[in-house]
Amino acid sequence: MRELRPGWLAVVNRPAAGKISLNSIVGFSNIPNQAHSHSMATGFDFTIMVAGAAGLGKTSFIRTMFGPTAIPSAAELEAALISRPGALLSPRGSIRSSKSSASGSRAAAAAAAAAEGNLPILTHSTTLEENGTRLRLTVLETSGFGIGVNNVHGWDGAVRCIKSRLDTVLSNERCQTRTLVLGDNPPFVQEPAVLFESEHECFTSQPHPAHLADLRVHACLYFINPSSRGLSPLDIYFLQGVHNLVSVIPIISKADTLTAKELGVLKRRIRDDLIANGISTFEIPVSPADDPDFVSSVETLNGAMPFSVLCDDAASGDSSFQGRTFPWGQASIEDESHSDYAKLRHMLIRFNLEDIRSHTVDVLYERYRTGFLNTVNRGRNAIDNLRDLMGSTSDPIIKLKESLNARLQEEVSSQHSEIVILTNRLKELTEVVEENNRKIESLKASIAQTHNQISERESDKQSGRNRLLRR
Ligand SMILES: Nc1nc2c(ncn2[C@@H]2O[C@H](COP(=O)(O)OP(=O)(O)OP(=O)(O)O)[C@@H](O)[C@H]2O)c(=O)[nH]1
Ligand SMILES: [Mg+2]
Missing domain, CATH: 1.20.5 (Single alpha-helices involved in coiled-coils or other helix-helix interfaces)
Structure with a gap:
């Protein structure tokens, strides 16, 4: 192998079709290995929001997909509320549950907060490890939506939460210095929410290299009621509010409650409603250069949207079987004739996690950022115009x-x-x-x-006349 000196590039062969191949080995073919070891050292951030009406199986889904450490079950949450009565906070910080009424009051407090437009969001972070790869998973779960009498502003809190995370990233980018994170758990913006840090750390090791924590919500799994006849007005309201901020993946929950025919009809209605209301959902990207087999498998996955899911019944106590057991038989989460769970896992974690992240970060966030900067620039231009109008570069107000x-x-x-x-x-x-x-x-x-003179003369005349008469 030839020695490589600075500023010297080996003789190159002119390309056949745009590529230049070097006669000697420079070593950049090793870059993927470097990227791999760097990723292994820093790990990955993935933030996911599970949204949808109360009781649709959001918690069950996350626990089935990522394991029981990813999010506390309803029972664990109630227990935590009993031990930490102030844990459920409203956005303004007032305590919404008390020790005496923790059980059952969670739903009531959540419903009351949701009605005020302050939907509580349970934020749970944990670091998972699989074959040496670390995933810093943050799950945000909307809690108690749709159980109040008035749900009109119920979703505002969730939309605000996604936006506030984008705004935090945006303002961090505009800061002169940013704080790198050492360790596993990224810092969190305070949500209008319950904030639980995982007590079941799966991973303990030396601190890994510093990284910039990504606070953006990368994916929003939106749970749709299986007994609905398409998207409800509230579903549409929420999806229209978030589809430009995060990669949205619609999900039909509790697939075991529908026959295959009913499921097909519901899927078609939901797709029609999405199109009619201009709501865009995440689709796995393909390019014309892709392998035809790959393209057809992507088409199958994209065509399965909205995914129907079936969650493991933790209460059954049977750890050897993942699914639900009924008197008339069993429905397995892996069985593709029962639900699209396997397809969704394939897309969400195994093959397209990076695509979902990059769609949110590179497409949606960039659009959000551009919109924000356009607004700021428009404001600046208006001030400049005012300055020009006043013929001075000094502060227009002064x-x-x-x-x-x-x-x-x-x-x-x-x-x-x-x-x-x-x-x-x-x-x-x-x-x-x-x-x-x-x-x-x-x-x-x-x-x-x-x-006086006249009167003197008059008196002189009178006295002369008197004298004459006496004579
Ligand atoms: N039949 C059926 N029941 C399910 C499925 N997934 C969850 N459930 C049940 O639905 C109930 C509610 O599940 P959760 O996971 O707590 O629902 P959630 O959406 O997190 O509810 P909130 O947090 O209160 O909004 C539980 O009794 C689950 O056992 C499913 O796929 N099929
Ligand atoms: Mg839940």
Whole structure:
């Protein structure tokens, strides 16, 4: 093998069809192995929301799929509420259950909160390990939806929860420094929810390399009532709210309660309702370059949507059989004639987990981010326009204040000068009046003097006349 020096690339053969093959081994064919060992060291984050009306088997499904450590059962949750009465919190932090009434009050408290638009969300995180691969699984379960009298705003809390996680990632990206996580459990944003950390850590080892925790909800499994006649208005309301934020996978629960014919009809109605209401669900991507066998298996999986599922009956106590036992027989979760559970597991975990994640992260989140930045830019442009309008690069508010102050001062000074003019005019007029008064006074005095002179002359005349008469 030739020695590879910096800046030197081995003689290359010009490509036959766009590819360049090197004559010597550089070593980048080892990159997949490096990526593999890095992934093994850091593990994977996967956050999943299970949503749907109360009692449809959401908890049972997660426990069947990921094992009993992935989420507490209803009984474990009640027990936890009895030991930790304040565990069920409303978004505003008020305690919604008390020790004395924990059992049974969970549903009532959840229904009350859901009616106020604060649907409680049970958040449970655990690290699972399989053949050395770590999966940091976070399950968010909507709890108590649809059992209240008024469910109109029931889903708002769940939509807000998904958005707030996206917003956290978005604001983290805009921060100058971000905190890397050491250890298994990522930090959590406080949900309007019950927050339980797993007490059954499956994995203990040295801290693995630091990584940036991904808080986004990657998939939303939406459970549909098997006894419905398609999507209900509330189903449509929720799905329309989240389908642009997360990869949505619709699921028909309790497949064992439907005949094959009923299931076919329900699936068709749900597909029609999804299309009619413009709701997009996750589909496994295929490209024209893909192998035809692969394409046909993907078509089978995509065609099975919405998946019907059947959950293991934990209460049966039979660990050798996964499924449900009835007086007339057994329904196995693995049997494809009973449900699409095997197909869903195939897609959700075994083959398309990364596709689901990348659809949420690279397509939906990018769209959300672009929309947010467009809004911010529009706001900035409006401020810039205002600045241009004011002919200054300074803060428009300060500029506006300054211009108002200047105008006010101008008006005050113009009024002031008017007052000065008027005062001067008044002074002049007063002087004129005083002058006129003085003239009047002097005229009065001269008139009085003339009067006196006339009366003196009159008396002189009278005395002359009297003298003449006496003679
Ligand atoms: N027949 C049948 N029953 C099921 C199935 N899955 C779950 N159940 C039963 O449905 C009931 C409710 O199951 P959960 O898993 O607690 O339902 P959930 O959706 O988590 O309920 P909430 O958390 O209260 O919203 C339990 O009695 C389960 O045994 C299923 O596939 N078929
Ligand atoms: Mg549950």
